[in-house]
Every structure is written in structure tokens, then in C-alpha cells.
Amino acid sequence: IKGQYLIFEDETVFNVRANEGLVVKISV
Numbered sequence: 001i002k003g004q005y006l007i008f009e010d011e012t013v014f015n016v017r018a019n020e021g022l023v024v025k026i027s028v
Helices: 020-027
Strands: 005-007 013-015
Touching: none
Parallel strands: none
Antiparallel strands: 005 013
């Protein structure tokens, strides 16, 4: 999925495809 982004309430934008691993760490 190219060009898909998730925008969190803290206004931080993560590229889902590039940061799939980071999302897991942030969820902890």
C-alpha cells in the first residue's frame, strides 16, 4: 500500500509501509 498515512491525535504522521515496525514499538 503506497502513499497511505496514519495521522494520530498528536499530529504525528507515520508512513504505514515504512514504519510498520515503529508502530508496534509506539503501541507499547
